[in-house]
Amino acid sequence: MRLLGINLENFRNISSLSLEFGTDRIFFLGANGQGKSNLLEAIGVCSTLRSFRGASAESMIKEGESEVRLFVRFLDDDGGNREAMIRFGKKGGKTVEVDGEPVKRLGDLLGQFPSVCLSSRDFRLVRESPSDRRKWMDLVLSSTSSKYLTALQGYYRSMKERNVLLKKKAADPEIQAFEHSLASSAQVIQQIRGELFPALDLAFEQSYAGLTNEKESAQLSYNPDCLADSTDKWLSIYEQERMRDRQVGSTRRGPHRDDFSLLLDGRDSRHYASEGQQKGIVLALRVAEFSFLKHKLGTMPLLLADDVLGELDPSRRSNFRKMLPPNAQSFATGTSFPSDQEEEIWESFRVQSGGFIPIPLSSTDG
Structure with a gap:
């Protein structure tokens, strides 16, 4: 997948923008607060309709304006041209068209224009x-499995209705009506997590080993809140927990409480990894996400790196670049290039006050 061009209006501090990209390595150079990350955020919205910063749609609209308009052109891995148009306003709702056809459901967009974004905000995953870790896991798996997304949406709808009835102290038959759909969705969610998580773990182990020259090892450990291998067993769990759930007014057990651990040499990285190691772990996790999506979707995601490479030590930074597939299109931001030797490899734009000006190679002075 290649991003050929982007037209953007009223996105954060960007009033109007039209850029074309001719290479696989694009760098946005400028001081903090000028709009570098905003453009990466807009590119990422094309993948999931969500901000990698966790921001609401309304907060992404330029102050004083009522609507964001985003138009992008891609080249897919088969050489075909693709287009997407996205609009969203302060009154809510989004309008999405792909290749001129309306897109009504998120599931019909996920996986079409995949991207993986690395940012300092990723450290929350550790x-x-x-x-935070569940949201990441759910988005990655939903991007590769429409069955998973459908089950996830159904699960949260049913849980919301069950919680309303629990708070009202409703009778058992009323609550049981939603427990059947809840149990059915829970079974699908946990089954797919169990099937796909080992592939994520393998990709993560390989990416972290490459980042550290195999001097350290890291693993993902899936930690389900409770295990059940059939819908009937899930129904039994919800029946057993119903009295206690009534007391607290919510559903306490199920896939919505699942978690996973990021282990460093077999120990929880939250407690035993240094800050430098944690930075390496989240970068390796994103590289693993890239590999997983590429394998499952059969297309090359875009890679968006928001001012993160400069935070790594020289060894990890060098190894990170070696781990990137040579034919993956990468967009990166920074107040300077990661190293003096890299100025020549980037198609660069200087960013100031929401404006993006191409930098001739002879002028890349950082």
């Missing part, structure tokens, strides 16, 4: 709560 340091923060299980909910």
Whole structure:
């Protein structure tokens, strides 16, 4: 997958932008707060309709404007031209068209224009709560399995209805009506997680070994809240927990409580990894995501690196570049190039106040 060009209006501090890209290595150079990350964010929205910063759609609209308009042109791996148009406004709702056809469901967009974004915010995957890791896992798996996305959406709808009834102290028959759909969705979710997680783990182990010249090892460990291998067993769990769930007014057990650990040499990296090692772990996790999506979707994702390479030590930074597939298109940002030797390898743009100006090779002075 290649991004050939982007037209953008009213996105954060970017009033109007039209850029064409002719290479596989694009660098946005400039001081902090000028709009480098904003453009990466807009490119990422094309993949999932979500911000990698976790921002709401409304917050991405330029102050004083009512709507964002985004138009992108891609070249797919078979040499075909693809187009996507996305609009969203302050009143909510998004309009999406792919190749001139309306897209009504998120599942019909996921996987079409895949991208993987590395940013400093990724450190939350090591340091923060299980909910951040679940969101990452759910988005990656949903991008490769429509069955998983359908089950996930059904699960949360059913759980929401069950929680309402639990708070109302409703009778068992009313609650049981939603437990059947909840159990059915839970079974599918955990089955697919169990099937796909080993492939994610293998990709992660390989990427971290490459990042550290195999001097350290890292693994992913899937930690389900509870295990059940059939819909009937899930129904039994919800029946057993119903009285306690009524007391707290929510569903306490199930896939919505699952987590996974990022292990370094067999130990939880939250407690035993240094800050430098944690940076390497989250980068390796994103590289693993890249490899996983490429294998499952049969297309090359875009790689978006938001001012992260400069934070690595020279050895890890060098190894990270070696790990990147040579034919993957990468977009990176920074206040300077990762090293003096790299200025010549990037198609570069200087960024200032939401404007993007191409930099001639002879002028790349950082």
